[in-house]
Amino acid sequence: xxxxxxQVVRISDIPGPRWDLALEKMAAAGPLILLEGGPWIGLQxxxxxxxxxxxxxxxxxxxxxxxxxxxxxxxxxVRNGLAHLETVVxxxxxxxxxxxxxxxxxxxxxxxxxxxxRVGIISGxxxxxxx
Numbered sequence: 412x413x414x415x416x417x418q419v420v421r422i423s424d425i426p427g428p429r430w431d432l433a434l435e436k437m438a439a440a441g442p443l444i445l446l447e448g449g450p451w452i453g454l455q456x457x458x459x460x461x462x463x464x465x466x467x468x469x470x471x472x473x474x475x476x477x478x479x480x481x482x483x484x485x486x487x488x489v490r491n492g493l494a495h496l497e498t499v500v501x502x503x504x505x506x507x508x509x510x511x512x513x514x515x516x517x518x519x520x521x522x523x524x525x526x527x528x529r530v531g532i533i534s535g536x537x538x539x540x541x542x
Contacts, residue, residue, distance in 0.1 A: 418442040425502055434505050437467065448495045450474050450488045453520065453527075456513055466514040469496065473521050473530065482541060485519055485531055489539045493517075 420433050420442055433444040433454075440458035445451060453470035457463040471492030475484050500507045519531030519539050531541040 419445050421445045421447060423447045425499055430503070434503075434509065437509055440465075443470075446495065446499060450492045450495075452492055452496055452499075456509075457516075464514075464516070466516050467510055468516045468518060469533075470518050470520040470527070470529075471496075471533065472527075473519060480521075480530065480541070482539075485539045485541055489519055489531075489533055489537060493533075493537050 420429070420436055422430055422433050422444060424430065425446075436442060437444055437454055437456055440456040440463075442455070444454040446454065451472040453472065454467060455470075456465065456467045458465045471489055473480060473485065474488050500510070517533035517535075518529045519533055519541070520527050521530045531539045533539050
């Protein structure tokens with residue numbers, strides 16, 4: 412990952428004390444929770460600022476740098492990211508409860524070093540639309 416900043420809680424082990432903290436932070440609309448893996452997944456509830464929707468935004472980070480981004484690459488990243496997320500949800504039902512309580516927005520994201528930008532939307536059935 413590039414430089415998403417210090418406002419990130421990185422998680423590599425689930426379950427664990429750090430994961431417990433991450434779930435609390437997510438419910439409180441705190442910092443980005445970053446699940447390590449391939450691809451990386453960000454979880455953050457958008458709340459507390461104008462335009463925030465209160466939902467949990469699931470960001471699947473792209474694995475290749477432009478101009479290598481193609482529909483095929485995006486579909487692979489999203490498929491792998493959603494499988495990773497499914498494994499996490501299966502390992503701890505508290506995450507499923509938070510997702511159900513607040514609702515979910517799924518996004519395909521590019522970390523460009525000093526921040527991140529959405530490069531695609533992921534539908535409920537896992538299809539990714541770039542743009």
